[in-house]
Amino acid sequence: MSSHREAPAISKDPAADSTDVYAFVSPDKPDTVTLIGNYVPLQAPDGGPNFYEFADDVLYEIHVDNTGDAVADITYQFRFSTHHRNPMGTFLYNTGPITSLTTPNWNRYQTYTVTKVVRGKSITVLAKGLTCPPVNIGPRSTPNYAALASAAIHTLPSGETVFAGQRREGFYVDLGSIFDLGTLRPFQNLHLIPTAATNGVDASANVNVHSIAIQVPITDLARGGTKPSSVSDANATIGVWTSASRQKGMMRGGMHGMPTYAGPWVQVSRLGNPLINEVLIPLGQKDYWNSVAPSYDSVFLKYVQHPELARLLPVLYPKVFPNLGAYNKPRADLAAILMTGIPSGIINGFQNFTGKTPADMLRLNLAIPPAAKPNNLGVVGGDLAGFPNGRRVMDDVTTIEIRAVAGVTIPLVDKSFTPDAAAAKVTDGLNAVPDRYLSAFPYLGTPLDGYSTPGA
Numbered sequence: 001m002s003s004h005r006e007a008p009a010i011s012k013d014p015a016a017d018s019t020d021v022y023a024f025v026s027p028d029k030p031d032t033v034t035l036i037g038n039y040v041p042l043q044a045p046d047g048g049p050n051f052y053e054f055a056d057d058v059l060y061e062i063h064v065d066n067t068g069d070a071v072a073d074i075t076y077q078f079r080f081s082t083h084h085r086n087p088m089g090t091f092l093y094n095t096g097p098i099t100s101l102t103t104p105n106w107n108r109y110q111t112y113t114v115t116k117v118v119r120g121k122s123i124t125v126l127a128k129g130l131t132c133p134p135v136n137i138g139p140r141s142t143p144n145y146a147a148l149a150s151a152a153i154h155t156l157p158s159g160e161t162v163f164a165g166q167r168r169e170g171f172y173v174d175l176g177s178i179f180d181l182g183t184l185r186p187f188q189n190l191h192l193i194p195t196a197a198t199n200g201v202d203a204s205a206n207v208n209v210h211s212i213a214i215q216v217p218i219t220d221l222a223r224g225g226t227k228p229s230s231v232s233d234a235n236a237t238i239g240v241w242t243s244a245s246r247q248k249g250m251m252r253g254g255m256h257g258m259p260t261y262a263g264p265w266v267q268v269s270r271l272g273n274p275l276i277n278e279v280l281i282p283l284g285q286k287d288y289w290n291s292v293a294p295s296y297d298s299v300f301l302k303y304v305q306h307p308e309l310a311r312l313l314p315v316l317y318p319k320v321f322p323n324l325g326a327y328n329k330p331r332a333d334l335a336a337i338l339m340t341g342i343p344s345g346i347i348n349g350f351q352n353f354t355g356k357t358p359a360d361m362l363r364l365n366l367a368i369p370p371a372a373k374p375n376n377l378g379v380v381g382g383d384l385a386g387f388p389n390g391r392r393v394m395d396d397v398t399t400i401e402i403r404a405v406a407g408v409t410i411p412l413v414d415k416s417f418t419p420d421a422a423a424a425k426v427t428d429g430l431n432a433v434p435d436r437y438l439s440a441f442p443y444l445g446t447p448l449d450g451y452s453t454p455g456a
Contacts, residue, residue, distance in 0.1 A: 005041060009287045010269050014040050015055035016244035018271040019209060020171050021062075023240040023362045023390040026215060027370040028440050033221055035062050035076075036213045036393070036442065037242035037271075043166070043208040046450030051093055051135040052166065052210060053110055054080040058244050059265050060212055065239035066223040070295040070359035074221060077115040078164060078212050080132075084108055094134070098142050101131045101151050109134065112164055114156065114214075130154050133165040136208070138451030146446055153441065161215040167444035168436050169209045170393040171274075174200030174428040200429030206453055213442035218366050228367040232344055237352045239341075239361030240390070241272035241294055267291055272360035273338050273388070274397040280307050294359035297339065301358045304338055305330035309405050313426075320422040324407045327417060333409040337388050346412050350384045364390030376432050380408065393443045394432035402426050 005011040022036040037060065043052045054060070059079060063072035086095070086107050096105035110132040116124045133152040136145045153163045218227050221238055228236035248263035269290050271277070280303050281289050289300060314325030336342050339358035344351035352363040371385040376396045378386025380403060387395040403409075406423040436445045 008283070010290055013268060014042075015053075016058045016246060016269050017041055018242045018244055018269045020274065021240060021242050021271050021362055021391065022170075022393055022443075023238075023364045024392045025218070025364070025366065025368065025370050025385065025390075026441070027374075029215065030369055031219075031227070032215050032217050033238075033364065033366065034213065034215045034441060034443065035064075035240060036211055036444070037062050038167075038171075038209045038211050039244065040210040041207075042204075043169075043210075043447075044450070045136070045206065045208060045448040045453045047135075048137065048450065049091060049093060051137070052208070053082065053108075053135075054078075054112070054132070054164065054210055056080055056082050057261055058246060061243045061245070062212065062214065063241050063243065064221055065294075065354065065359075065361060066221060066235070068237075068239075068355035068357070070239065070297070070354075070357045070361065071119070071293070072117075073119045073223075075117040075119075076160075076214055077117060078112055079115075080110050080112045080164075082108065082110050094137065094141050097140060098134050098137075098148065099144070101133065101148065106134055114160075114162055116158070124158075126156050126158050126160065127154065127162070130162065130164070135166045136447040136449040138449045140451075142449065145449070149446065159217055159220065161441055163211070163213045163442040165210065166208050166447045167211040167442065168447050169204045169207045170436055170444045171397075172202050172204055172430045172432065172436075173398045174430060175203035200427075202430050202433075205433075206448060208447040209444075211442060211444055213444075215441050222366055228365075231349060231351060231365055231367045233367055236365050236367045237341060237354055237363055238366060239272070239294070239354050239359065239363050241270055241361050243267050243270040267293070270294075270360075272362050274391065275401055276304075276338060276360050279309055279401075280304055282308075294361055295357065297359045298357075300360075301335065301339060304334050304358075305332070307331065307334065307405055309402075310407075313406055317422070321406065321420045323418055323420045324423070327407065327410065329414065331410070332413040334404060336413065337404060337409065342388070342412075347379065347384075350379065350389070352389050362390050363388065380404070393437055396430070396432065398430070399427045402428065 010017045019041045020038040026032045026034045040052050062076045064074040066073045094106050098106045111129045113128045114126045133148045155161050223235040245265040245267045247261040248266050250259050252259045254260045277289050314321040341353040341363040343353040352365045371383050375381035375383035376394050378395050380400050406426050407419040408423040410417045
């Protein structure tokens with residue numbers, strides 16, 4: 001959801017909408033990295049009779065750059081196929097309880113293929129016919145959903161573990177306040193709005209999402225095939241992003257009214273860091289952003305260096321952001337955090353620098369172990385295992401990025417600047433809710449069902 005419906009074109013194509021990307025050293029298996037790409041945003045749990053699913057005509061990809069040139073060195077591709085057990089005899093998704101992934105009661109189900117592409121070397125199909133779990137319908141249709149989801153976790157002969165299916169939305173955000181001209185509820189009293197709310201309203205509390213998750217040995221992703229020996233190791237950092245592509249040609253009116261597709265794949269969505277296209281890229285450039293690879297991002301660098309939100313905050317809250325309002329230099333701190341990685345020497349014991357090529361990628365230092373006591377404010381909160389060092393499922397990326405835009409990170413590169421006191425306190429007023437997450441793969445929690453969810 002950090003990039004849900006963020007551009008005019010992709011807002012009309014939810015099945016291909018990359019909404020969130022996560023990349024972190026697995027807390028329970030620290031010799032592996034977990035990569036997660038989310039799609040199909042804002043799923044109402046009661047969204048039947050045609051429930052949410054991946055698209056058969058979309059190429060879903062998770063990309064890894066381990067050489068610092070913003071070009072994928074390793075790509076995991078996922079293609080889905082939809083099947084019917086009783087296509088002509090019922091309108092129902094299921095005709096009885098779904099108690100296993102092979103039950104005849106489950107009418108419409110999906111399988112998928114996983115392919116690994118190594119740049120300039122090989123294209124290898126890792127697995128075919130892997131089954132997705134159903135969506136979580138309710139206690140009668142999916143009486144033991146956790147078991148169904150667990151059965152859909154597949155360990156591949158090549159060493160990866162994969163899952164693709166519906167999950168609980170892990171990203172939390174107060175959309176109503178952010179897109180009401182940044183009227184952050186905890187700061188309303190400072191903006192002379194009558195109500196003085198101190199907590200945010202979680203717009204994603206009761207929605208689901210579709211996740212593609214893969215857990216990979218660190219040695220499979222690190223440059224040179226060896227685990228980095230230290231944080232400062234030149235091969236320690238990888239860049240991660242997701243994309244979704246559709247074939248260039250589509251002809252309507254095929255057999256049974258279904259369209260046919262032809263031609264090369266064309267990227268229609270991509271995502272690295274949260275909220276970049278959503279908040280930093282101008283409306284007229286958003287579709288273009290989604291169509292190009294991270295290696296083209298130098299043309300967008302100016303929007304990161306001069307973010308509109310940084311100009312808006314002093315206007316909305318002039319009494320609390322006077323220093324930010326007077327700051328007119330290019331934001332080298334944001335460029336480092338979001339577009340190049342943070343070089344060594346800026347934060348003690350930390351770096352995730354990939355090089356001077358500006359590119360929107362999550363940058364993860366593979367040598368930094370999982371935190372014993374994670375802080376969901378990540379690096380800003382003193383936890384070097386969290387965002388913007390990769391991104392964990394519970395990281396409060398909205399607050400982290402708002403504080404960065406508000407100026408709290410400027411002194412990292414410009415010692416002459418004194419952040420406004422409010423910069424370290426600004427927030428959308430939300431925190432991670434533990435029941436939305438799991439302690440083991442795929443880490444995002446059991447999706448809400450349509451029967452039991454209040455307000456669904």
